[in-house]
Amino acid sequence: MHHLVSRQPLVAAAAVALGALAIMTFAQTPPNDDAPDSGRQAAQQDAPPPAGAEVATFASGCFWCTEAVFQDLRGVAKVVSGYTGGDAASASYKVVSSGQTKHAEAVQVHYDPNEVDYATLLEVFWKTHDPTTPNRQGADVGPQYRSAIFYHDDQQQRLAQEYKAKLDKTGAFDGPIVTEIVPFESFFPAEDYHQNYFALNPQQGYCRAVIGPKLEKFRKVFGDKLKNAPKKSEGDNKPKSGKPGTAESKAELKQRLSDLQWFVTQESGTERPFQNMYWNKTEAGDYKCVVCGELLFTSDEKFDSGCGWPSFTKTADQDAVTEVVDNSHGMRRTEIRCTKCGAHLGHVFDDGPVAAGGLRYCLNSAAMDFEDNDARSEAPAEE
Numbered sequence: 001m002h003h004l005v006s007r008q009p010l011v012a013a014a015a016v017a018l019g020a021l022a023i024m025t026f027a028q029t030p031p032n033d034d035a036p037d038s039g040r041q042a043a044q045q046d047a048p049p050p051a052g053a054e055v056a057t058f059a060s061g062c063f064w065c066t067e068a069v070f071q072d073l074r075g076v077a078k079v080v081s082g083y084t085g086g087d088a089a090s091a092s093y094k095v096v097s098s099g100q101t102k103h104a105e106a107v108q109v110h111y112d113p114n115e116v117d118y119a120t121l122l123e124v125f126w127k128t129h130d131p132t133t134p135n136r137q138g139a140d141v142g143p144q145y146r147s148a149i150f151y152h153d154d155q156q157q158r159l160a161q162e163y164k165a166k167l168d169k170t171g172a173f174d175g176p177i178v179t180e181i182v183p184f185e186s187f188f189p190a191e192d193y194h195q196n197y198f199a200l201n202p203q204q205g206y207c208r209a210v211i212g213p214k215l216e217k218f219r220k221v222f223g224d225k226l227k228n229a230p231k232k233s234e235g236d237n238k239p240k241s242g243k244p245g246t247a248e249s250k251a252e253l254k255q256r257l258s259d260l261q262w263f264v265t266q267e268s269g270t271e272r273p274f275q276n277m278y279w280n281k282t283e284a285g286d287y288k289c290v291v292c293g294e295l296l297f298t299s300d301e302k303f304d305s306g307c308g309w310p311s312f313t314k315t316a317d318q319d320a321v322t323e324v325v326d327n328s329h330g331m332r333r334t335e336i337r338c339t340k341c342g343a344h345l346g347h348v349f350d351d352g353p354v355a356a357g358g359l360r361y362c363l364n365s366a367a368m369d370f371e372d373n374d375a376r377s378e379a380p381a382e383e
Helices: 013-017 063-071 093-097 118-127 154-170 205-221 250-256 259-267
Strands: 054-060 076-084 104-111 147-151 180-183 187-189 285-289 295-298 321-326 333-338 344-349 360-363 368-372
Touching: 054 063, 054 118, 063 076, 063 104, 063 118, 063 205, 104 147, 118 154, 118 205, 118 259, 147 154, 154 180, 154 259, 205 321, 250 259, 259 344, 295 360, 321 344
Parallel strands: 147 180
Antiparallel strands: 054 104, 054 147, 076 104, 076 187, 285 295, 285 368, 321 333, 333 344, 344 360
16 A cells, blocks of 8 residues: 555554453454455445435545545435446455555545535535645555546536636646546445444544544535534624625625635635735735735735745734644645634744744735725835
8 A cells, every 4th residue: 555654454463462352343343345345346326315405426535535534514314436438347445555456545425505615515525635736645655546426417518627727727736636536437346344444443544644634624624614614694793804794605705806816815726926916015904804804914024935925923813814724735735714704714834034033924925905004104116
């Protein structure tokens, strides 16, 4: 296997020595992939969903990770780990891991379209893996770990292609997107020990090292879409949009923001360096959240970082932004979000001017509005 921490279920040697095998859980016993009931099942054109549910099929690396993410999402009734996209008439973990069947580790997501739509599933898919690495996710290497969307109808195909085109247009990722968008054909549910894996084995090495951190970020970014998140009532008038005393719906916000502003603040996107509004702005003034109008930074703390994005040594107020661990794209970074509304802003790094505290708040221009303020100092120009 190519995982940083082995995904093979572990047997506790000490417990064996003590004769404690009788109390070990099923997940701790390595399965026999060649056994008749080990998951080498007949292909299902669609695993039977709950009544009224629709089905989406995604591949984004290790299905343990993908399953755990989608299980947390409100409106998702069931997630099945399995294999799809291959040319063999059957599939098992042992055979698929050889890379010879062309199957991908994938999940079938059974969801209630009245609770969560396909566009939201796509958003979760794109944000929780790296779609630029062919046949690889982190240390998991092989064609079974490729990025792919298997659409079930014309609408899913259109939405997936449109979303990918938007990501390409905005340069959301450092490299070209290699995600396959192909028609769904068949699906082989994985062996029983693969199902619901993280929930049953949270202390397993791979779960602790890889899945846990990924879920932590997912839950912070999609907090309002989780199954345990309280639903907002129609009468909730908590200010969210810079319009005092009013509540702005997602639809209203999307209409108000530009495509790039929406992509950055709501989908955690990144605009291009040296091709954004404020990277070289020197005028004195305030930088406010484009979503809610909260003061975030001022020109007093803006400096020439050379990175191509507006950079600041500190926030306008110590509580203006919230820091979130970001493990996307194979890196460990610290994301910053607007404390008031949760909009994605950028990241903070520890390579800033030492004399000013050593921090560099790297922002997306699209996440901010600028207002002139003669009480501030002008910022130095980027060289």
